[in-house]
Amino acid sequence: MVDQNVVERIEQDIKNNDVVLYMKGTPVFPQCGFSAAVVQVLSHTGVKFKGVNILEDPGLRQGLKEYSNWPTFPQLYVKGELVGGCDIVREMYESGELQTLMADKGVASAAA
């Protein structure tokens, strides 16, 4: 069973922020290479994003896996929807799909 308080917290976060990255560590100090890679991709796209450090909250770490049905971190959410983890985000950036997705969803980006 997913903890309802955790679900509420996730839904608030992904509703109030266009781009949310659930990650290990912070955007300034990532604590895993997979999370660092997605931070880097996002900074290349120029979109503003909220980083949430799941290492600080074991309940959130577990709850997110159940909520998203995705077993690992990082997890990137855009406009309330899970896009994927490191592999997917990197591939989508390289093919240009990530930039298209952000543009289609109306997420402002400084760099094209």
Ligand SMILES: N[C@@H](CCC(=O)N[C@@H](CS)C(=O)NCC(=O)O)C(=O)O
């Ligand atoms: N292939 C994955 C790599 C991410 C990954 O394997 N993450 C692991 C190690 S950081 C993880 O989150 N394990 C579950 C956990 O630590 O709770 C991706 O594309 O995102």
Ligand code: FES
């Ligand atoms: S923390 Fe070890 S691979 Fe991410």
